[in-house]
Amino acid sequence: MSTPVIEAKGLIKRYDTTAAVDGVSFTVAPGEIFGLLGPNGAGKTTTILMLLGLSDITAGEARISGHDPMREPLAVKRLVGYLPDAVGFYDNMTAADNLHYTARLMGIARRIRKDRIAAALARVGLSDVMERKVATFSRGMRQRLGLAEIIMKDARIAILDEPTSGLDPQASLELLDLIRALKAHGVSILLSSHLLDRVQSVCDRVALFDVGRIVLMGTVGELGRHVLGGGFAVELEAEGGDGLVKRLSALAGVRSIETPAVGRFRIICDRDLRAEAAAAAVAAGSRLKQLSLDQPSLEVIYTRYFQNARSEEARDAA
Amino acid sequence: MRREGSPWQGLGIVMLKEMSDHLVSARMRVLEWLVVLTAIAAVYAAITQVRDVTAEDPFLFLRLFTTAREPLPSFVSFIGFLVPLMAIGLGFDAVNGEHNRRTLSRILSQPIYRDALLFGKFLAGVFTLSISLIVLWLLVIGLGLLMLGVPPGGAEMGRALAFLGVTIAYGGVWLALAILFSVVFRSPATAGLVTLGIWLFLTVIWPSLTSAIAQALVSADNEATLVITSQMLARLSPSTLFGETVLALLHPTTRTLGPVYLSDLQGAVMGAPLPLSQSLLVAWPQIVGLLAACILLFVASYVAFQRQEVRA
Numbered sequence: 001m002s003t004p005v006i007e008a009k010g011l012i013k014r015y016d017t018t019a020a021v022d023g024v025s026f027t028v029a030p031g032e033i034f035g036l037l038g039p040n041g042a043g044k045t046t047t048i049l050m051l052l053g054l055s056d057i058t059a060g061e062a063r064i065s066g067h068d069p070m071r072e073p074l075a076v077k078r079l080v081g082y083l084p085d086a087v088g089f090y091d092n093m094t095a096a097d098n099l100h101y102t103a104r105l106m107g108i109a110r111r112i113r114k115d116r117i118a119a120a121l122a123r124v125g126l127s128d129v130m131e132r133k134v135a136t137f138s139r140g141m142r143q144r145l146g147l148a149e150i151i152m153k154d155a156r157i158a159i160l161d162e163p164t165s166g167l168d169p170q171a172s173l174e175l176l177d178l179i180r181a182l183k184a185h186g187v188s189i190l191l192s193s194h195l196l197d198r199v200q201s202v203c204d205r206v207a208l209f210d211v212g213r214i215v216l217m218g219t220v221g222e223l224g225r226h227v228l229g230g231g232f233a234v235e236l237e238a239e240g241g242d243g244l245v246k247r248l249s250a251l252a253g254v255r256s257i258e259t260p261a262v263g264r265f266r267i268i269c270d271r272d273l274r275a276e277a278a279a280a281a282v283a284a285g286s287r288l289k290q291l292s293l294d295q296p297s298l299e300v301i302y303t304r305y306f307q308n309a310r311s312e313e314a315r316d317a318a
Numbered sequence: 319m320r321r322e323g324s325p326w327q328g329l330g331i332v333m334l335k336e337m338s339d340h341l342v343s344a345r346m347r348v349l350e351w352l353v354v355l356t357a358i359a360a361v362y363a364a365i366t367q368v369r370d371v372t373a374e375d376p377f378l379f380l381r382l383f384t385t386a387r388e389p390l391p392s393f394v395s396f397i398g399f400l401v402p403l404m405a406i407g408l409g410f411d412a413v414n415g416e417h418n419r420r421t422l423s424r425i426l427s428q429p430i431y432r433d434a435l436l437f438g439k440f441l442a443g444v445f446t447l448s449i450s451l452i453v454l455w456l457l458v459i460g461l462g463l464l465m466l467g468v469p470p471g472g473a474e475m476g477r478a479l480a481f482l483g484v485t486i487a488y489g490g491v492w493l494a495l496a497i498l499f500s501v502v503f504r505s506p507a508t509a510g511l512v513t514l515g516i517w518l519f520l521t522v523i524w525p526s527l528t529s530a531i532a533q534a535l536v537s538a539d540n541e542a543t544l545v546i547t548s549q550m551l552a553r554l555s556p557s558t559l560f561g562e563t564v565l566a567l568l569h570p571t572t573r574t575l576g577p578v579y580l581s582d583l584q585g586a587v588m589g590a591p592l593p594l595s596q597s598l599l600v601a602w603p604q605i606v607g608l609l610a611a612c613i614l615l616f617v618a619s620y621v622a623f624q625r626q627e628v629r630a
Contacts, residue, residue, distance in 0.1 A: 046629070049628065051628060054428055055627060055629075071321070072322045072323075073321070073322075073323075073431070074322055074327070074430075075323075075429075077427055077428060077430075080427070082423070086420055088421040088424065090421060091419070101335055102428055105425070105429070106429060121604040127499065149424075203356055264342040311450075
């Protein structure tokens with residue numbers, strides 16, 4: 001495996017006595033989209049700020065393409081494009097002027113500045129409004145302008161904090177498309193979110209945060225297998241026939257069967273049992289109406305995980 | 319542990335951007351017009367007064383700054399009042415404004431240090447203030463030339479220039495205080511009000527409190543100690559320092575800013591003006607005090623800003 005672009009080893013951030021981030025370790029591989037997920041206040045933003053060198057690291061180590069954000073913050077900040085949570089711009093300036101200012105701070109040469117800004121704004125679809133004051137921009141347009149800044153910077157690593165929060169469904173879909181396009185250009189992306197189903201669709205791997213720690217990490221499928229047990233859920237709808245439930249539960253690999261409604265079955269199993277389930281239904285003489293495999297949803301994993309954790313805590317307390 | 323790169327990287331860019339913001343902002347335009355109109359009125363009144371009263375004054379031009387004609391106060395009193403207001407107006411939302419617009423973390427994630435942002439904002443404020451004051455100063459001199467018809471002498475111009483410099487330093491003190499509170503308080507309104515409150519207290523209330531405090535501290539038998547203590551206390555206020563410096567610079571006959579002892583008067587020719595260098599020496603502690611206050615306040619805001627969390 002190639003060397004990771006972002007590496008966190010046992011990151012700790014302590015305020016007085018409470019630890020906002022308590023020993024977080026993860027790596028982001030080149031070209032990967034890595035998601036930090038968790039409820040608000042779980043330490044995602046603090047972790048991001050430590051990686052950027054904007055917040056002191058109490059203990060632990062962080063490396064961005066081999067640079068230490070504590071000692072070489074400028075090198076790190078040159079490499080990384082950052083889109084903060086609810087990004088702000090100078091309202092009294094136009095979109096292009098806002099980018100001009102940061103372009104100068106980035107040290108982009110004067111003669112290529114204008115073209116770079118125009119190209120970046122074109123990629124996020126803001127070319128028409130580049131001479132308009134940012135005060136008139138919607139939340140979604142501001143987020144896209146923030147992405148344009150990262151594109152203009154030609155950053156190899158993008159860190160996006162809650163990129164889709166507060167956006168309407170259409171705007172957040174557009175933004176996720178832009179994030180995918182960023183990945184297609186070879187940018188490695190670290191993003192944080194509490195909106196699980198949106199993030200699921202773009203992330204290669206995710207880390208689940210809870211009170212300053214990473215409690216689960218891996219691909220969505222891995223997490224599903226880990227938390228939901230079986231990991232596969234086959235939905236089956238059939239009419240008539242007899243002994244269908246008995247036949248289905250007799251299949252090898254079935255963990256449990258739920259019947260949410262008459263004639264509908266939800267089979268939790270260790271592997272993809274669609275073919276076997278169809279055969280069983282036909283053998284039982286019922287009319288198969290629908291058969292589908294549920295991808296484990298992050299939402300379910302997430303809720304289930306915290307339910308399990310809480311019930312364990314309750315058991316420990318008892 | 320040594321940081322890589324220069325803390326000044328991006329300083330000029332931040333400064334230019336902040337200055338262009340200041341120069342076009344409605345707030346600054348209002349303040350500038352306020353300063354210009356009142357000051358011009360004061361100078362115009364002074365000119366008419368000077369023409370009526372003094373025919374043979376070796377420092378005619380300095381009278382433009384110091385002469386008051388009822389009901390208007392003098393140009394110097396106007397400036398002493400309006401420059402702090404302008405400086406506070408320039409600085410009270412310097413840092414918390416960036417926080418509230420949520421631009422701070424975005425700007426700081428660019429390859430610059432926080433030093434550049436804060437110092438750039440401070441310098442932009444000082445330069446904006448300087449531009450306004452220099453223009454005002456030139457207007458006053460020009461108006462004097464036109465209406466008095468007498469060219470100013472070299473010593474007068476030297477004193478007037480020194481006065482300009484001291485006024486800028488005085489504005490710098492209040493600017494640094496305003497920036498300090500803009501770092502400490504998250505709300506610009508709070509920061510502005512606290513700075514204005516401190517300014518009013520130090521300018522209006524403190525001078526009248528000092529003699530009472532001095533009486534509480536020192537026995538009333540020793541009158542000289544009492545006066546000196548009270549004066550020392552009063553000098554804790556930048557307004558007192560500014561007032562004393564202006565007195566020494568614009569009234570060339572001023573020999574001392576403290577109590578006059580008999581020994582001071584030995585061999586003195588009463589009413590004879592001092593050369594500029596001697597006047598500067600008389601006010602030197604005050605000038606250094608103003609600059610030191612400015613630097614100390616800026617360092618305090620620098621330390622506070624470096625330790626501050628950037629997250630909103």
